[in-house]
Amino acid sequence: MKKNKKIKIILNGKPRSLQKVISVYELMRSLKLSTEKVAIELNKEIINKRTIKNLYLKNKDKIEIVHFIGGG
Amino acid sequence: MRDFFKIANKKFNSRLIVGTGKYKNFSECAKAIKYSGAEIVTVAVRRVNIVNKKKPLLMDYIDPKKITYLPNTAGCFTSEDALRTLRLAREIGGWKLVKLEVLGDKKNLFPDMIETLRSTEILSKEGFKVMVYCSDDPLMAKRLEDSGAVAIMPLAAPIGSGLGIQNYTNIRIIRNQTKLPVIIDAGIGQASDAVIAMELGCDGVLINTAIAKAKKPFEMAEAMKFAVIAGRKSFISGRISKTLHGSPSTTNKGII
Numbered sequence: 001m002k003k004n005k006k007i008k009i010i011l012n013g014k015p016r017s018l019q020k021v022i023s024v025y026e027l028m029r030s031l032k033l034s035t036e037k038v039a040i041e042l043n044k045e046i047i048n049k050r051t052i053k054n055l056y057l058k059n060k061d062k063i064e065i066v067h068f069i070g071g072g
Numbered sequence: 073m074r075d076f077f078k079i080a081n082k083k084f085n086s087r088l089i090v091g092t093g094k095y096k097n098f099s100e101c102a103k104a105i106k107y108s109g110a111e112i113v114t115v116a117v118r119r120v121n122i123v124n125k126k127k128p129l130l131m132d133y134i135d136p137k138k139i140t141y142l143p144n145t146a147g148c149f150t151s152e153d154a155l156r157t158l159r160l161a162r163e164i165g166g167w168k169l170v171k172l173e174v175l176g177d178k179k180n181l182f183p184d185m186i187e188t189l190r191s192t193e194i195l196s197k198e199g200f201k202v203m204v205y206c207s208d209d210p211l212m213a214k215r216l217e218d219s220g221a222v223a224i225m226p227l228a229a230p231i232g233s234g235l236g237i238q239n240y241t242n243i244r245i246i247r248n249q250t251k252l253p254v255i256i257d258a259g260i261g262q263a264s265d266a267v268i269a270m271e272l273g274c275d276g277v278l279i280n281t282a283i284a285k286a287k288k289p290f291e292m293a294e295a296m297k298f299a300v301i302a303g304r305k306s307f308i309s310g311r312i313s314k315t316l317h318g319s320p321s322t323t324n325k326g327i328i
Contacts, residue, residue: 012119031122037131038120039163044156046163064119066160068130070101071116071146072091072231072280 007059024052024063031065038067075308077276079253080169080201080222082140084111087270088300089142089255091280095289098133104283105134107293114144114171114278117157117164136165142203144171149178151187155194162200170195171225173205181231181258185212189219196220205257208242210249217250224252225278228269229259232281236265240272247273263292263299270303271311 007018011027018027024047028035035049041064047055057063076083090110095101105113113134121127134141143161145154151174158170172191176184183206195202196219203223204216213224226246229235236259237243247254253275260266266277279296286292 012122014122032125033120033122037129037164039117039160041156041160046159049163064160065122066117066164067120068115068141068143068161068164069118070092070095070098070130071114071144072093 005059007057007061009057009060010062012064018057021056021058024055024057027057027063028052028065033065038065040065075304077253079112079203082169084140085109086111086297086300087276087304088266088296089114089276089278090283090293090296091144091278092130092134093146093280094284098128098130100289101284102133104289104293105139107290107297108279108283109297110139112140112142114142114146114280116144116146117161140169141165141167142169142171143167145173147175148173149175149184151191151194154187154191158195158200159198168199169201169203169222171203171205183207183227185209189215192216192219192221203255208239208246210242210245213246213254214249217252221252223255223275224250225255225257227258228256228265231258233259234261234282235259236261237268237272240268243269243272243274260296263295266296266299267303267306270300271307273307276300 004020009016040047043062077087086109088108088110089112090105090108091114092101145157148154148157154172154174161167174184174187174191175181185207192202192204201222203225204221205225206212208226216224228237255276255278256269256274257278260279260282269277277300283289283293
């Protein structure tokens, strides 16, 4: 895998450019988000948070990071 | 004997479940929950705000170790969306007790019972304990029970309408035909509506808008707490039968 390649992903519905290929773990760190209290979905599949260090993002990946908010 | 509220073998003291939506902020919401005495609150699953991470978090105000979070599928109009939402909710922190709500009508927010039934079956097979928002149709309630639901949650009236219980008969029939807890979900407007729900024999009431949008949410939260307690006690105490004519409260013996 070429890690220096620029890629574009869709993060929570919005396009985002990444300067290089990074793992989901690195993405979470760059967003300053804790993996606790959230769930992560990659291309509509829920991912095991324990595996995100070795899970690298690809071009056009769609990632959703969700948590709990107030609701009825 | 303590009169516990049991859902999926878990015991609760309070029979009032409250929603956490529509409040001005989380601190108002947390305070209202305290006043209501609720031990279960519904929560929604939404995208994390990537841009503004300083926005307060629900979990910072309402401790999931002290209050049972009940993830809900509010806003889902298809079985697919509801399943996705609850699977994500489970991933956030292992929640298996969930509330399913699949809407079919944007104007009245009535449940789509066909999608609801389908989702209940799938979720139950996946090990979820599913509390199901449903229409006040006894046949559908039975189908849900057969599909593995752990609680039947018929609406009193449209969500957020505050109209109170519209169909006493169906609610009583649903209550009498099932062993599952029946919880009135949606449509409560004031404390007397909650009393009636409990006096009809329902096991609990879920309220959001009636508290969150009251002029004084904390007072209303407390009113709902007492209403649910009063209604429940009234129901289990065995009311007197109704008679057309009067019967004196004082004996005539020894009258002067």
